[in-house]
Amino acid sequence: MAFLADALSRIKPSATIAITQMARDLKGKGKDVISLSVGEPDFDTPQNIKDAAVAAIARGETKYTPVPGIVPLREAIAAKFKRENNLDYKPTQTIVGTGGKHVLFNAFMATINPGDEVVIPAPYWVSYPEMILLCGGTPVYVTTKIENNFKLTPEELDRAITPRTKWFMFNSPSNPSGAAYTWAELKALTDVLMKHPHVWVLTDDMYEHLVFGDFVYTTPAQVEPGLMDRTLTMNGVSKAYAMTGWRIGYAAGPDKLIKAMELVQGQQTSGACSIAQWAAVEALNGPQDFIPQSRKVFEERRDLVVSMLNQASGLKCPKPEGAFYVYPSCAALIGKKAPSGKVIETDEDFVMELLATEGVATVHGSSFGLGPNFRVSYATSNAALEEACRRIQRFCASIA
Known part of the structure; x- marks a missing residue:
């Protein structure tokens, strides 16, 4: 009798969590990694919300x-x-x-x-x-x-x-x-x-x-x-x-x-x-003024990333209306050779080679059900995004 439930054979681990952990592990080994894989705002929780939590603890709401x-x-x-x-x-x-x-x-x-x-x-x-x-x-x-x-x-x-x-x-x-x-x-x-x-x-x-x-x-x-x-x-x-x-x-x-x-x-x-x-x-x-402020920042980041990725050889990046992701196609690079000598056969090959070569973590589109694409989260600083996009441009230019 098998110990584990049959239902587990129907599912697979989250690719976003797996790639994010891979980036953490590489950082832990001293590699210079910029992670664009996690779907998480880089802002801190607004102070009034944190204060409400502290007040709840003080009131005994436990x-x-x-x-x-x-x-x-x-x-x-x-x-x-x-x-x-x-x-x-x-x-x-x-x-x-x-x-x-x-x-x-x-x-x-x-x-x-x-x-x-x-x-x-x-x-x-x-x-x-x-x-x-x-x-x-x-x-x-x-x-x-x-x-x-x-x-x-x-x-x-x-x-x-x-x-x-x-x-x-x-x-x-x-x-x-x-x-x-x-x-x-x-x-x-x-x-x-x-x-x-x-x-x-x-x-x-x-x-x-x-x-x-x-x-x-x-x-x-x-x-x-x-x-x-x-x-x-x-x-x-x-x-x-x-x-x-x-x-x-x-x-x-x-x-x-x-x-x-x-x-x-x-x-x-x-x-x-x-x-x-x-x-x-x-x-x-409570006050909602945090939202338009963060929205403005994300919009600027979107415009930066879309512009820089569309300048990368072989990438096509639509300009989305919302969230903090872009989903560029790398179809023009499939079948070509990465600097390591590996032929890029899938979008997963693309993101793994990008991570190994340039230290930029993204998530392959096939894990979201549509490739050859990859997901970039721009929920990080402008400086990190500019550097990451420069690395992506360099990586794409090196694919022959």
């Missing part, structure tokens, strides 16, 4: 919390959805998890049966298909095109839906491409979903506040209120408030789904960290 979250945070979440997205949810229709990943996993665990399909546009965040597979479902990938800036078209969505489709997994702005959907683009997708009443919508809005220029953010249930009773809108404080380590994600949706997720969470982790929840209350209810 006990177990209700499974779906403390009442003040659930109220703050409902208020946020109304204020920023014009979505009417009662606090009881919200749930708090230990990060957005936890919320998504609980939604899949609570709803997926063997044979159920989940439609996922590619490129996708590496964890979506693994969660679905672990829960016994079947990911159905829809490959987007660089010519469409990696955005799904309504025709592509319609073709992917079958009688077995349980969920449509939607992420805008996207990790890894940074692509964000306009109101009109979303309306075209929601029109398709309205034709398929058996399909639920799970939206990952984690990068909502990181959109650039005059782009106006909208979320599916906001664009099509007819989807409210079959949409789970997920968000969190990690990216907008630089609170990745606090591990607070949240969602809102129909009562029956939230209750089902609460049932799963009650036997899994119980309530999220009490102190982190009180910090999240301050993040959502």
